[in-house]
Amino acid sequence: MCLRFTSSFAWFATPLSLSLVLVGVLAGCGTTLPPKELKDARAEYQRVAAGSASQIVPADVHVARESLDAADKEFSDSGDSIETKDKAYVALRKAQLAEAIAQTKLAEQGRDQTQRDAQLATVTELTNARKQLSQEQQHVAMTEAQLAQERQARIEAEKRAKEALENLAKMASIKEESRGMVITLSGAVLFPSGQSVLLPAAMSSLDNVVTALKSTPDRNIMIEGHTDSVGQRTYNMDLSQKRAQSVRDYLVGHGLPAEIVRAQGVGPDRPIADNGTADGRANNRRVEIVVSPPERK
Amino acid sequence: MRIHKGLSLPVVFLAAAACGGVPPPTQHMANAEAGIRAAREVGAQTDPQGALHLSLAQEEFDKAKALVSDGDNKHADLVLSKAEADAELAMAEAREAQARAQAQQAKDQIKMLKNARQ
Numbered sequence: 001m002c003l004r005f006t007s008s009f010a011w012f013a014t015p016l017s018l019s020l021v022l023v024g025v026l027a028g029c030g031t032t033l034p035p036k037e038l039k040d041a042r043a044e045y046q047r048v049a050a051g052s053a054s055q056i057v058p059a060d061v062h063v064a065r066e067s068l069d070a071a072d073k074e075f076s077d078s079g080d081s082i083e084t085k086d087k088a089y090v091a092l093r094k095a096q097l098a099e100a101i102a103q104t105k106l107a108e109q110g111r112d113q114t115q116r117d118a119q120l121a122t123v124t125e126l127t128n129a130r131k132q133l134s135q136e137q138q139h140v141a142m143t144e145a146q147l148a149q150e151r152q153a154r155i156e157a158e159k160r161a162k163e164a165l166e167n168l169a170k171m172a173s174i175k176e177e178s179r180g181m182v183i184t185l186s187g188a189v190l191f192p193s194g195q196s197v198l199l200p201a202a203m204s205s206l207d208n209v210v211t212a213l214k215s216t217p218d219r220n221i222m223i224e225g226h227t228d229s230v231g232q233r234t235y236n237m238d239l240s241q242k243r244a245q246s247v248r249d250y251l252v253g254h255g256l257p258a259e260i261v262r263a264q265g266v267g268p269d270r271p272i273a274d275n276g277t278a279d280g281r282a283n284n285r286r287v288e289i290v291v292s293p294p295e296r297k
Numbered sequence: 298m299r300i301h302k303g304l305s306l307p308v309v310f311l312a313a314a315a316c317g318g319v320p321p322p323t324q325h326m327a328n329a330e331a332g333i334r335a336a337r338e339v340g341a342q343t344d345p346q347g348a349l350h351l352s353l354a355q356e357e358f359d360k361a362k363a364l365v366s367d368g369d370n371k372h373a374d375l376v377l378s379k380a381e382a383d384a385e386l387a388m389a390e391a392r393e394a395q396a397r398a399q400a401q402q403a404k405d406q407i408k409m410l411k412n413a414r415q
């Protein structure tokens with residue numbers, strides 16, 4: 001109780017003690033030294049109020065202020081008493097409470113922001129993945145379109161080859177033999193008599209041969225020149241070789257790969273008809289184009 | 298010690314009040330007990346700061362009970378205020394620790410996601 005202190009001071013009539021008494025009376029008759037608990041409470045309140053808690057939880061800071069005011073009032077009423085100390089203790093806790101609540105809210109805001117960032121990142125990633133997927137799908141579609149185009153082109157090439165073969169069949173004989181497919185063209189259709197330069201009319205037949213064989217690049221083509229038995233053998237061998245070569249040159253010049261086309265002069269050695277008749281001799285004067293599978297090495 | 302006459306009456310009154318004029322703080326005790334229980338339920342004892350203030354609250358509560366059985370209701374009331382304040386703080390500290398842990402968890406997750414993408 002504050003009366004106790006002033007009366008004990010009154011015993012010492014020194015100027016210092018008198019001024020202390022005066023200060024004591026003016027201060028509301030408590031001792032001028034607040035207890036540690038009150039100093040701690042005031043310091044903590046100052047710290048908390050100066051920090052972010054004032055913006056985040058102003059109501060809780062206000063409650064802490066009121067609690068501190070109550071402790072201060074108790075101190076001015078009853079000085080360094082148990083009541084002052086206990087109220088200061090509570091005021092300290094109220095300030096700490098405000099700080100803890102503020103920190104909690106900050107942490108929650110931080111967590112929410114992080115979660116929003118994560119969501120945004122996920123959405124962005126998803127959008128990018130979708131974009132990429134769409135691009136790849138477009139790419140696939142393009143490739144499929146390309147493939148379809150190529151397939152179509154191949155089908156058309158095969159169709160043209162088939163048509164060419166059918167056309168060829170009108171002007172040549174086409175047979176399947178054990179040595180391969182044999183296209184037999186009459187010498188009279190291809191060459192002037194005794195010559196190895198192609199007739200202009202021969203071109204359309206040979207064009208059909210090129211078209212028909214273009215779509216089968218895996219096969220070997222042997223061009224054989226044949227003559228009838230009339231005249232010297234060496235002459236006939238030479239003529240048939242030159243004629244076979246002329247046909248080869250034309251075919252290779254119009255698109256067949258050189259490495260699969262060969263030319264050979266057979267002369268009179270393999271007749272297909274009786275050389276004794278004019279018709280037979282005419283039939284023997286021919287060029288055979290033999291289309292066979294590649295030789296097994 | 299000489300006491301001014303004019304002030305003797307209040308002194309007597311105060312003395313009388315300290316000796317049993319104040320009723321036992323049963324409501325205050327119930328509130329304080331509820332506050333301590335609530336702090337426990339939130340898990341205050343798992344956080345160092347929370348555990349500290351929780352045990353302080355319990356000590357103060359027990360001290361208040363002793364004061365009440367001694368008849369010092371006024372002092373008991375004040376001690377109960379301390380117990381309540383400590384229990385409240387313990388609960389807030391438990392919540393703070395949990396919020397911090399969640400914030401850290403969210404950060405760790407986003408880090409993991411970033412690493413997984415690379």
